Amino acid sequence: MAKFGQKFDDALKKSFMYTKMRIPFTPIVLGLVVILLLPGCGLFKKKGMASDKSNRKGEVTGAIDRKPWVQNLPIDMVPIQGGTFWMGQSDEDIAFTNSSDNKQITISEFYMDKYEVSNNKYRQFLQAVEDPTKSLITNTNAPETAMPAPKFEIAKLKPDSTLWKKSYAYHYGDPLMDFYFDHPAFDNYPVVGVSYDQAMKYCEWRTYHMRANDEEEFDMPDFRLPTEAEWEYAAKGGIQQAKYPWGGPYVKNSRGCLQANFKPGRGNYTDDGFAYSAPVDVFEPNGFGLYNMSGNVAEWVLDAYKSSAYASTWDLNPIYLDKNEKRKVVRGGSWKDISHYLETSTRTYEYQDQGQAHIGFRTAMAFIGRSKAMDAKLNKRIRR
DSSP states (O other): OHHHHHHHHHHHHHHHHHHHHTOOHHHHHHHHHHHHHGGGGTSSOOTTOOOHHHHHTTOOOOOSSOOOOOOOOOTTEEEEOOEEEEESOOSOOTTOOOOOOOEEEEEOOEEEESSOOBHHHHHHHHHHHHOTTSOSOOOTTSOOOSSOOOOOOGGGTSOOTTHHHHSSTTOOOHHHHHHTTTSGGGTTSBOOSOOHHHHHHHHHHHHHHHHHHSOOSSOOOOEEOOOHHHHHHHHTTTOTTOSBTTBOSOSBOTTSOBSSSSOOBTTBOOTTSOSSOOOTTOSOOOTTSOSOSSSSSEEEEEEEOOTTHHHHSOSBSOOOOOTTOOEEEEESOOTTSOGGGGSTTOOEEEETTOOOTTEEOOOEEEOOSOTTOOOTTTOOOOOO
8 A cells, every 4th residue: 555655745746746747838938929919009108198107297298187098889780890902893893884993092991880771770860869858969968079969851861761662663663662661571681772862871870879878089081981992992802803702703602602682683582582682691701700791782981972072182081072063973883783792892873862772871980090000800889
């Protein structure tokens, strides 16, 4: 028994020594190196921090008692990390528009809706405007926002459901005209029949709704339509010169399934599973987590249309605005379009006061913060 006990003790000591020898020193050393280097990137420096003590000594360190501010990620939005990419034509210009010349540009960080605005979200907007018993401000403890309450005329905001019937000759669109916007079966489908002007009003309301109901001392940036450059950058999903949001060059995946809701052939609308529009969360998202950037419904963007706009805009956060130009850019293609219009570089337009049964929209928001600090992979909301 004594010999057995001695052997057991020796084995235990060897096992312990072996375990000690297996301590992973490399990750510990790398961690220390990273911690030492991070201040060089300016992440942990306290230079410029306001100091009451230094101010009293005659130094200028900035106003004191300023609380740090971190921008919240609104629900159903995703962060799009900024970067440089080639904007413009990614394949043959079969329509000979000569409106998508290639140009390398840089886009700053921003937030974008992961889904197209749905019927039910747009209905919330209408209810807040229409029903006088429902105040736009639901949080009575929130501080007042600097933004004045918007004033709308409800009759000018409702989607034009008759477009399902009158936009297409000899087409039986009566069921969609009667049920598409009002019936709960279509709550999660993209809102259509809204003009550029109506989409801008929705953005104005959503901005006020957020600011009036949060508890932040400082206002969030505006909700708005994405710029054309932001839209194309986001649609590519982080893939340089991607033909489609999923990369391409084909519209089918390796299993032979169509990757968007569109018109794959003459008289063929159903191979993708939907004759008309589809719910906003179907089909796979792209590399940024955005759904239906191609197909389903085309989308209004902020820019006015000009075929030579790329030549006249800057190469950093470009935008082309012209109040006298009634044509506004539409991107992404829709359920009724052939694959050419699904390409991330294809540009079309519609007049700003005209809605269509195949055009919807999604919103975006500027990101206020340190350049390159956003981690698009986190996709987390900050609890208020």
